[in-house]
Amino acid sequence: MLPGERHFAAPPRPALSPPLSLPLANRNEDLQRVGRTPPKEPNDHRESLSILPVSPRSGWSLLSGLEATQAERSQIVHAPGQRRPGPWFRGHYLRAELRPRPLRHRGDPNQRSRQRPRPPEPHGAPGLAPSSQRLPAPAQPPPFRGAVGPRAGALVPRSPKFHGGGLRGIPRAWRPSGGSVPGLRPAEAGEFTRRAFAHGKLSLTEVEGLADLIHAETEAQRRQALRQLDGELGHLCHGWAKTLTKALAHVEAYIDFGEDDNLEEGVLERADSQVRELELALSAHLRDARRGQRLRSGAHVVVAGPPNAGKSSLVNLLSRKPVSIVSPEPGTTRDVLEIPVDLAGFPALLSDTAGLREGVGPVEQEGVRRARERLQQADLILAVLDASDLASPSSRNFLDTVVAPAGAGSPNESSQRLLLVLNKSDLLPPGGPGPSPNLPPHLLLSCLTGEGLDDLLEALRKELAEVCGDPSTGPPLLTRARHQHHLQGCLDALGHYRQTKDLALAAEALRLARGHLGRITGGGSTEEVLDIIFRDFCVGK
Numbered sequence: 001m002l003p004g005e006r007h008f009a010a011p012p013r014p015a016l017s018p019p020l021s022l023p024l025a026n027r028n029e030d031l032q033r034v035g036r037t038p039p040k041e042p043n044d045h046r047e048s049l050s051i052l053p054v055s056p057r058s059g060w061s062l063l064s065g066l067e068a069t070q071a072e073r074s075q076i077v078h079a080p081g082q083r084r085p086g087p088w089f090r091g092h093y094l095r096a097e098l099r100p101r102p103l104r105h106r107g108d109p110n111q112r113s114r115q116r117p118r119p120p121e122p123h124g125a126p127g128l129a130p131s132s133q134r135l136p137a138p139a140q141p142p143p144f145r146g147a148v149g150p151r152a153g154a155l156v157p158r159s160p161k162f163h164g165g166g167l168r169g170i171p172r173a174w175r176p177s178g179g180s181v182p183g184l185r186p187a188e189a190g191e192f193t194r195r196a197f198a199h200g201k202l203s204l205t206e207v208e209g210l211a212d213l214i215h216a217e218t219e220a221q222r223r224q225a226l227r228q229l230d231g232e233l234g235h236l237c238h239g240w241a242k243t244l245t246k247a248l249a250h251v252e253a254y255i256d257f258g259e260d261d262n263l264e265e266g267v268l269e270r271a272d273s274q275v276r277e278l279e280l281a282l283s284a285h286l287r288d289a290r291r292g293q294r295l296r297s298g299a300h301v302v303v304a305g306p307p308n309a310g311k312s313s314l315v316n317l318l319s320r321k322p323v324s325i326v327s328p329e330p331g332t333t334r335d336v337l338e339i340p341v342d343l344a345g346f347p348a349l350l351s352d353t354a355g356l357r358e359g360v361g362p363v364e365q366e367g368v369r370r371a372r373e374r375l376q377q378a379d380l381i382l383a384v385l386d387a388s389d390l391a392s393p394s395s396r397n398f399l400d401t402v403v404a405p406a407g408a409g410s411p412n413e414s415s416q417r418l419l420l421v422l423n424k425s426d427l428l429p430p431g432g433p434g435p436s437p438n439l440p441p442h443l444l445l446s447c448l449t450g451e452g453l454d455d456l457l458e459a460l461r462k463e464l465a466e467v468c469g470d471p472s473t474g475p476p477l478l479t480r481a482r483h484q485h486h487l488q489g490c491l492d493a494l495g496h497y498r499q500t501k502d503l504a505l506a507a508e509a510l511r512l513a514r515g516h517l518g519r520i521t522g523g524g525s526t527e528e529v530l531d532i533i534f535r536d537f538c539v540g541k
């Protein structure tokens with residue numbers, strides 16, 4: 001740390017939302033079924049195994065999270081002549097191959113119940129219970145027939161999915177490896193989702209939503225991904241495609257039966273008005289297209305201001321990390337430093353920049369040039385000024401050259417969005433910064449004490465909701481360049497429809513437009529596009 005450098009205490013990090021997880025079967029119940037005692041305490045040196053074996057006829061189809069001690073595993077035996085199935089069939093071992101503990105049976109041990117064993121019930125009801133009681137004969141769990149020699153007629157899926165959620169904790173030798181069991185192999189990346197897509201269970205936009213959900217890092221991204229996974233964008237495209245199909249049917253009907261009297265009046269006019277409405281809707285969505293992409297990949301938020309205003313201190317405070325060097329010496333930051341952050345629930349790429357000033361050495365001058373370049377690309381500028389030094393030439397120059405053109409407080413379509421922050425409010429006298437002519441709307445902040453941070457985060461949330469689009473309200477967003485490309489293609493084709501005088505060419509333009517919409521949801525997509533999308537998935541998803 002340089003002399004005088006300070007790092008400010010970060011505010012407590014908001015609790016992360018709990019991870020999405022599938023409900024697991026009751027472990028204790030499962031263990032009781034197979035005659036094992038459930039663990040009493042956590043950390044009792046049992047290994048957790050999250051394997052989902054498939055045993056379709058038994059009804060015990062999903063036994064997840066079974067636990068066993070090392071000693072229990074050593075009891076695992078194999079029926080003579082039975083092929084060793086591979087240790088990932090954990091449920092198989094426990095159900096079919098564990099030698100049962102000696103239990104005393106009530107009545108004739110040969111007349112064993114063929115029912116599945118149940119947890120112990122009071123008053124000697126059938127089921128498994130502690131060995132001190134006299135018990136009826138325990139039922140033998142049905143043998144596993146999923147992958148090792150299914151009997152004739154057994155209902156066996158052709159490609160069962162063995163899901164090792166907790167593979168990290170399982171020794172390497174226990175992992176399914178291609179070739180160790182005939183007919184089994186590790187799943188490709190995105191293979192199961194691809195199958196769902198190929199069988200029409202998911203549209204391409206839903207698949208993309210699922211991929212986005214897997215990679216979502218902020219609340220806004222998660223909400224957006226869930227909406228897309230729910231099929232909102234897909235439904236919108238289907239609705240548009242339906243309108244186009246109707247218009248196309250009208251044009252084709254006119255081509256085929258235009259000469260006849262039995263075709264109702266105004267068919268072509270109706271098609272024209274439907275196309276016009278569609279054009280308006282598509283244009284509105286295309287105008288918003290960058291928002292969805294920003295929500296996916298993060299908005300560019302650039303922190304800029306004169307030297308020593310506290311830009312790096314603010315970046316460190318917002319990112320909750322000592323990313324940039326903070327020092328009382330003006331001109332400390334020379335280069336652009338980027339850090340991805342979760343800003344009030346929105347993803348952002350936060351850039352710290354060199355303090356803007358003239359007449360400095362060549363290295364700092366290069367830093368200033370880069371800072372100005374980065375300002376041009378910003379989706380949102382966080383302009384930082386020293387509240388106790390507003391009258392200095394560098395502050396006045398920054399207000400005139402950066403803040404005023406952006407129209408802080410009253411942004412218009414063409415101007416950049418900007419939030420003006422007056423830092424070091426702790427140095428101000430109790431009355432605030434005092435009368436300051438031409439000072440646009442601003443927020444007071446002290447990076448040192450954290451005062452004003454909540455207001456800043458709220459203002460950031462509002463700005464970023466504008467920049468990225470609010471995923472909880474409004475129409476579904478176009479999250480990928482692919483969506484934008486096809487929507488633009490559709491719009492261009494509709495432009496051709498309006499211009500052409502030839503009805504056959506007009507019908508062809510409508511067909512082309514419909515094809516573009518279909519490709520958004522996956523109809524008629526090429527293999528390469530599918531490969532690109534599914535490549536993003538984790539292995540086995």
Ligand SMILES: Nc1nc2c(ncn2[C@@H]2O[C@H](COP(=O)(O)OP(=O)(O)OP(=O)(O)O)[C@@H](O)[C@H]2O)c(=O)[nH]1
Nearest residue numbers: 307308309310311312313327331332333355447448
């Ligand atoms: N009193 C007070 N001091 C602050 C506050 N924020 C930052 N400082 C101090 O101001 C000095 C400059 O802070 P930096 O964050 O390095 O400022 P900067 O804008 O990044 O400076 P350059 O990189 O040189 O352009 C440091 O000594 C900080 O400790 C604040 O809210 N109150």
Ligand SMILES: [Mg+2]
Nearest residue numbers: 311312332333
């Ligand atoms: Mg700095």
